[in-house]
Amino acid sequence: MLSSVLVSEHLLLAGGGHSHALLLKRWAMHPQKRPKGLITLVSSSSASLYSGMVPAYIAGLDTLNGINIDMRWLAQQAGVAFIQAEITGLNPDGTILLLNRPALPFDRLSLNVGAITKQHAFRHAIPIKPLGPALEAIAIADEEANDAAVDPFHIVGAGLAAVEVALSLRRRWPGRRLHLYIGEHQLRPSMGQRLGEAGIVIKRTTAPDTSSTLLCTGSHAPHWLAASGLPCDARGRVRTHASLQVVGHPQLLAAGDCAVIDGNQRPPSGVWAVRAAKPLARNLERLSHNQRPLSWTPQRRALQLLGCAVDRRRPSAWMLWGPFLFGPHPWLWRWKRHLDHRFLKRLQPDASMAAHSRNTTQNAAMACRGCAAKLPAAPLEQALQRCGVGQLSQQPEDAQTLGTTATNTTLLSSVDGFPALISDPWLNGRLTTLHACSDLWASGARVATAQAIVTVPAVDSSQQVTLLSQTLEGIQSALAEQGATLIGGHTMESRQASNPPMALDLQLSLSVSGCTASGQAPWRKGPIQRGDVLLLSRSLGSGVLFAAAMQGHCAPHHLDSALQQLSCSQHPRLNELLALSQQHPEAVHSCTDVTGFGLLGHLNEMVAASEAISVNLLVDQIPSFAGALECLAQGITSTLAPANRRALASLGTSVRVLREGQDISYNLEPAIEDLLIDPQTCGPLLVSCSAPAAATLQDLGWTAIARA
Template sequence: MSGLVLAGGGHSHALVLHRWAMQPSKRPSGLITLVSRTSTALYSGMVPGLIAGIYQHDQVAVDLRDLADQAGVALVVAEITGLELQNQLLRVDQRPALPYVRLSLNLGAVTSANPVPTSGLVPIKPLEPALDFLGEQDRQMDEPAVATSPFQVVGSGLAAVETVLALRKRWPRRPLVLQIRPRHLQPVLIRALREGSIQILETSELDPTGEFMTTPGLICTGSRAPHWLAESGLPCYPSSGRIRTEASLQVIGQPKLFAAGDCAVIDAQPRAPSGVWAVRAAAPLAHNLEAACEGRPLQRWRPQRQALQLLGGFNKGHPTAWALRGSRLIGPHPLLWHLKAAIDARFMAMFRRSRSMDSAETMACRGCAAKLAAGPLESALQQAGMATLGTQPEDAAILPMNTAAGSTPVLQSVDGFPALVSDPWLNGRLTTLHACSDLWACGARVLAAQAVVTLPQATESTQETLLAQTLAGIRSALDPQGAQLIGGHTLEARDGLAQPPPSRAVQVTLSVSGQALEPFWPKAGLQAGDRLLLSRPLGTGVLFAAAMAGATPAPALDLALAQMGTSQHVLLEGLLDLQSEHPNGIHAATDITGFGLLGHLGEMLRNPALKVVLNGAHIPALAGSISLLAKGFASSLAPANRRAWSLLDNGGVDLQLTGLEPGSKRHQALLELLVDPQTCGPLLISVQADIAQVLTTRLQSPWTEIGSVQTR
């Protein structure tokens, strides 16, 4: 078991994952986990072009989730907060620490100078908040006071020059100021700045009372490693916080720890932090991580003393570049920009796999898309003499027990599925929220749960880590509800060793119990005049199906996971409060899961005197899902779910196509959305019109009215 944790999604680690994706035999066996603050990593060489607006975000971002999947590595998206060397634990924000046997650190850097609290300055690193800040400035540019006010960049290095020139391309007419130390820039750069109408302000230090200290801007005053590295007791340079390593990239005095990139420096061969060195460190880092996990000798790496760096810029709105080797600066020249652009494009091309639908079509989907199709399920129940469980299903059942008159009934449900994500903590949380929604859909508060966790065959330490993280994820969903995990059972799979990462082979099933006020909300309680409300958008099935082919944009999957990981028990409490004010106003409810919106709506529509009118234009969809459906991507359960389309042919559901051309790709995508299987999907409620009005007009209400119930 490797027990290897890669902390940070920097250039070195991205290239290590690429190596293991291309050459799986080189990947160490056992559980390997990548921990990153975000699911994407921005390629630093193209960030100036991103700031300038000539690149889009997806052109400069490495999709770490997709890359980790290809490499057989688990991905944990979380902020790293510290390190416990003695206990060999990596601390992460708002979740349990991750144990490791070996740890590799490739964390990038943060801006070395902190902004003055009274200023409008934002550090350039980390990049994501700085880019969000620039986006906010863009949104305010329609205001004359903003468009004509100065924007400043503080810093005397080449990164500051690249940034302010990129901003000139982004904002051709906005006043720009570059604050630098006196006599620090070469004349050729001074000339380029002046040609870009950028005001140069020479100052020895930031002056909190200065002319520009209240204007917005970016701080580009060099970088340092994250502070928690030194605070954890690692050997770091006091001035930069960078970790001191041996030539093998092992941390000095810590043979089980490795470090590379901007957060580290080889003690005997110091090099300035640069993306160039981070990229070149990847091969020796990968080799030594593999060797350390296998007990082989490590190699020493001696990076070359100097490397050619290409710096991007803009002259009269056209891209140009300088070449820097040592202290010698050549340029600017457009041909150097073309060379830089070609090198950058070649680097990013390594991380883009072929966007075919083959794997999405042949690989079985996970999550609730792994549910048995409705047809064979109903047939099996009928053969077993339990047909009513298929023809008159409910999300939860009242326990058949003797209760005192007037007491609140106890409801129970069970749910679970194969791991949807490689992060065992997140998978435990998602599975629990999914199981709890069966009770929420009945108007029941969750009281307790029991879990069955099936683990892959692996070393004891790996199984211990997977189980501990899974149980912690389950509790993270139960605790805010005041519910308890009261027990359960563990199993070890008997299908042989799982494909990496082993966290993908974890399966969680939960039995959840709760109580509801009578009458609890049934599925088949629709009444004429009701309005149908949906609590969140659809589309998780196709997003995860397309992700198996690498076709789902990372931001779309991030948004879906954020929605899925948000508990809907708060919505339940709001509905219960509303029900106390409007008794019997909520007539029916269900949660939308494996059979899709149309399949579960069919379970509700059992009264032949009623029909449902759906407004297709009002059915909310997660970002990216409609376009993927239009391209032909679909969950592996979707073909079986399409039998629910029969409801649209005089089966009780009237789909209105306001604004849609019948037979168009958009129409077909909507039909597919209706049968897309959902994991942690929305609640669907059928309520009186006055309650619908209250719910949909509340501030920041998640409820969307998608249709109504009418008599035939």
């Protein structure tokens, strides 16, 4: 018997499959079972589609959000760090390779990366797996679904998945010609009969290789698994022992469609992936305590329910048990829908799971992070006044001037930082750096150097190395692309207990320095000139999306889209402004960046730095991230937003809000009010310039939101 000494290690969960989803649910509901140490989930998507309900979605019976499993939220509740990245390779000795990111080290690895469709000789046809691109292709094909002259849509495959997808497409496209190519295979009589009744033509020839061909032709594991040197079967599935440990690699475990147990081969199916979750979790827990893992023998047969939703009044389903087929019957359809919804409900955000998480990670963990964690304006001003430097709050600038050089450039410096915004240390390092750099960009300066102060949690030194190195890599990724350099910094260890996920206990601050172009004076927050147009470089709403995501009320693809935009550097926007200033030296009059005090708070600073100027804010022109207004309409706000409400006092006086030429300053919808004060991380640049210059910027993608 092995000892039960606790092993502190970096456990990496690769893939967002059903086994890992259920494993996260287990650790969220029973946090005492979660292995100690750093745990990271890496998945190419923050939302995992529940495969059992995909045909119903294709048929139009479910929404995309309705079949999503929010892996980011599940990880948060389980105390697991979440990294959204595509895995491109594996070194079994201890690293996984990620697309456009540094490699990630691990001590123990669990693989649940699913499978992809075999494409055979097809090059242009659409594989059904991965599901995301396939569903997007089907949505695009909707545009010609009712065109009688359009070519048929082709489905290739003779298995259960091909039949179910074909029938679902018939319900989706009642009038489009559908061809099912089955080759030399035989269909079960009742399935062939139902396909014929649905007007789906069965073909035994070779399907055309076009973008209107959908492949349901069996699956194999991702190619990088076999390329890594792991033992794999003919389908590329990783071979494991009954303990789910990979043959020859006891530190690696695998489950789901990417794995197969030696001596207990089973076809790829969500049934076995779901059943594997408990033994996988149990053995990861035992191994973390240095205990011997237990064997698992999966059931030999799986009960499968196959939907036949072609009948719009009475959908039905088949039941398959080994070689026996029953149905189709409407009662079986109702049973399938009941089981599918019950399974998905187990993995949806709910109060009980959140309560378990708060009990272990403290209520403070629900406070907003990033720039929303900054001190509200009122106590900040009081503190500055009390210590005799109140003037710093009277005319706050984005960056401070250090002096001029012999080449007539102005040196500027700024500092910024906050508690970790997300549990991905690389992306958090990048976002924090871009946020800090925006103070210099708003002053018309290019960033040259940065120094960082990083506080890491008081955990194992090996885990500190992982967290710190990933953070520094993220910082460098943001600096290098704009020609800047990380020249030094300081590290500290927290003196507070770390709560999982420990990556959220990182704190990062940066001091950035740079200079303006020769002969160019730094841009200030004012004065705005009469006739100016004010423009934003990108959308608002990051604060509320992050707040909603913490509560499980943000659609995963909305946060993904926002993060994708926020992680893009805005130094190209600075270059656009500098090029404009070179051609028209008096074009740019003032500039700032929209951060913690929200659009209205920073706009008020610009107005206060101007003389006898009022601004007409064109409310319907203000860009916002997808999903932000919906979250605000539900009453969700960032924890800093209530303190920012004092900025609303300017509405109707120095800032008039217009809609279709009418002043609605005193009649704003609550969601619009909240958008105006939503704290932003990596927020947009807000520039005030002449009307001709504004027209040039609009052609480059800037959005005009106000006029002086």
